[in-house]
Amino acid sequence: MSEAKHLVAVIGAGPAGLYAARLLASSGAHVVLFNRDIKPGGLAEYGIFFDKYKMKSGLRKQFKKILDDDHIAYFGNVTIGRNADFTLDQIRAMGFDAILVTVGAQGTKWLGLPGEELTGVYHAKDLVYHYNKLPPFSEEQYAIGRRVAIIGAGNVMLDIASWCIRYLKVDEVVSVVRRDPAAVKFTKKEMSIVFENLDIAALDAEIERTRPIMEAVGNDPEAARDFILSAEARAYPKLSDTRFRFEFLSQPQRIIGDGNGRVSGLEVEDTTLVLRSGGRTSAVGTGHTRVIDVDTVVFAIGDKVDNDFGLPVEWNEYVKSKAPQFPIDDMSYEAFDPVTGQTIDGVFVAGWARSASDGLVGAARKDGENGAKALLAYLETKEAGGVSAESIGETIRANVASVVDKVALDRLEAVEEAHALADGLEEFKYSTNEDMLAVIAG
Numbered sequence: 001m002s003e004a005k006h007l008v009a010v011i012g013a014g015p016a017g018l019y020a021a022r023l024l025a026s027s028g029a030h031v032v033l034f035n036r037d038i039k040p041g042g043l044a045e046y047g048i049f050f051d052k053y054k055m056k057s058g059l060r061k062q063f064k065k066i067l068d069d070d071h072i073a074y075f076g077n078v079t080i081g082r083n084a085d086f087t088l089d090q091i092r093a094m095g096f097d098a099i100l101v102t103v104g105a106q107g108t109k110w111l112g113l114p115g116e117e118l119t120g121v122y123h124a125k126d127l128v129y130h131y132n133k134l135p136p137f138s139e140e141q142y143a144i145g146r147r148v149a150i151i152g153a154g155n156v157m158l159d160i161a162s163w164c165i166r167y168l169k170v171d172e173v174v175s176v177v178r179r180d181p182a183a184v185k186f187t188k189k190e191m192s193i194v195f196e197n198l199d200i201a202a203l204d205a206e207i208e209r210t211r212p213i214m215e216a217v218g219n220d221p222e223a224a225r226d227f228i229l230s231a232e233a234r235a236y237p238k239l240s241d242t243r244f245r246f247e248f249l250s251q252p253q254r255i256i257g258d259g260n261g262r263v264s265g266l267e268v269e270d271t272t273l274v275l276r277s278g279g280r281t282s283a284v285g286t287g288h289t290r291v292i293d294v295d296t297v298v299f300a301i302g303d304k305v306d307n308d309f310g311l312p313v314e315w316n317e318y319v320k321s322k323a324p325q326f327p328i329d330d331m332s333y334e335a336f337d338p339v340t341g342q343t344i345d346g347v348f349v350a351g352w353a354r355s356a357s358d359g360l361v362g363a364a365r366k367d368g369e370n371g372a373k374a375l376l377a378y379l380e381t382k383e384a385g386g387v388s389a390e391s392i393g394e395t396i397r398a399n400v401a402s403v404v405d406k407v408a409l410d411r412l413e414a415v416e417e418a419h420a421l422a423d424g425l426e427e428f429k430y431s432t433n434e435d436m437l438a439v440i441a442g
């Protein structure tokens with residue numbers, strides 16, 4: 001890198017963007033960090049389950065330390081995208097030497113089923129944002145009923161199940177899984193949170209029902225059962241009488257309404273398993289359908305990137321160059337335009353923006369850092385353009401009302417901490433942008 005400092009934009013202050021910013025700054029670049037939310041942290045702040053106070057406060061401390069770096073300027077409450085505060089093209093025209101996109105996977109994946117418009121059908125991400133107090137989701141009403149079907153068998157399914165079982169105390173939660181008991185993706189640790197509500201007799205009945213299909217593809221029903229039951233050793237105390245059960249080999253087909261626009265059932269098709277290359281299985285419908293008696297359906301099937309951000313999208317992710325000039329660990333971080341067949345010069349993607357719904361905070365951190373390394377390799381080929389972070393700051397403030405900087409963040413944090421202390425709470429969070437901005441304004 002030449003003597004003059006390069007100026008880099010990082011868009012998105014979740015774990016990927018924050019750890020990337022730290023690496024870029026410690027490598028000699030000036031960083032301008034844009035974030036849609038007032039607060040930094042992304043899903044570490046607004047995804048991780050709200051009662052994991054210790055984990056969340058540890059991460060907040062790390063993020064604050066990163067933002068203390070004078071070479072990182074923070075602009076919260078600024079959204080980049082079509083019909084947003086700035087388009088990506090406007091950011092590119094500001095004169096940054098390179099841009100790292102770490103906006104996560106903000107789009108919503110639906111299955112396109114009849115009945116998805118009914119009251120009582122939700123996407124897990126919206127609910128997660130709601131209970132973690134992210135505006136505007138924090139202000140929405142979600143009509144969770146008494147019998148909740150959650151589609152999917154990942155850790156997000158268990159987060160929604162925990163909320164329904166331990167906080168909302170609904171009557172029944174059913175995890176609807178398209179494959180077999182061997183295909184669950186949650187961890188034992190997460191299962192232990194709701195284990196005491198698991199209907200073990202119902203699990204055993206499901207194991208027996210799915211046994212022939214599992215054995216036909218070489219899956220071990222006992223091993224699958226043992227894995228789920230191994231959560232018992234560290235099971236959390238039971239807080240409700242909610243019945244928690246699984247329906248395996250079930251692919252949702254249609255959400256049934258009650259005539260008043262509210263969910264009254266979920267029609268699923270029985271599936272069987274076929275072996276694919278590498279021993280992976282996939283679910284194939286048998287044609288036989290049945291109805292699960294629920295009044296709420298939540299999709300916990302992963303997320304996709306935001307189509308309106310301004311980068312080309314393929315499947316659930318932004319398109320990357322298949323022949324990267326600056327690969328890290330054989331991975332491409334270079335944004336690519338399939339229409340022109342060219343990389344988008346100087347634009348890199350990392351974290352869940354590069355690989356949607358992929359892994360924990362640690363993985364997002366590593367991916368952000370790898371994206372920063374790819375970007376730094378690109379900067380080696382480029383003289384600094386000479387634009388200063390200060391002049392960019394002036395442009396941002398001239399165009400966006402209520403930009404939140406690091407001083408404002410510190411003020412908000414201090415007031416929220418004082419509030420929690422005064423009320424004897426583990427933590428206190430304002431749940432509207434208006435409230436946060438009012439506190440910041442003093």
Ligand SMILES: Cc1cc2nc3c(=O)[nH]c(=O)nc-3n(C[C@H](O)[C@H](O)[C@H](O)COP(=O)(O)OP(=O)(O)OC[C@H]3O[C@@H](n4cnc5c(N)ncnc54)[C@H](O)[C@@H]3O)c2cc1C
Nearest residue numbers: 012014015016036037042043080103104351352360361364
């Ligand atoms: C429900 C849930 C629970 C989880 N629980 C855990 C857990 O317990 N432990 C764990 O280790 N991991 C957990 N994870 C995974 C972890 O949260 C992710 O791995 C990680 O947060 C992804 O980081 P990221 O920076 O790529 O994206 P994100 O965390 O999504 O951050 C994206 C950032 O970009 C900003 N942004 C978005 N769009 C724009 C835009 N257009 N313009 C400007 N800024 C924008 C957002 O404001 C946000 O700050 C959980 C994930 C989910 C969904």
Ligand SMILES: NC(=O)c1ccc[n+]([C@@H]2O[C@H](COP(=O)([O-])OP(=O)(O)OC[C@H]3O[C@@H](n4cnc5c(N)ncnc54)[C@H](OP(=O)(O)O)[C@@H]3O)[C@@H](O)[C@H]2O)c1
Nearest residue numbers: 152153154155156157178179185300301302357358359360
């Ligand atoms: N506490 C924690 O540590 C925590 C909490 C939440 C999230 N996370 C992390 O965040 C990431 C995302 O989690 P996630 O639960 O959203 O994703 P995930 O682990 O990939 O699980 C998604 C589930 O949805 C199913 N699914 C996907 N597409 C489907 C479709 N079209 N029809 C029916 N079912 C479908 C999947 O089934 P198939 O297997 O058949 O595809 C899978 O069971 C993971 O890395 C997770 O570990 C961690």
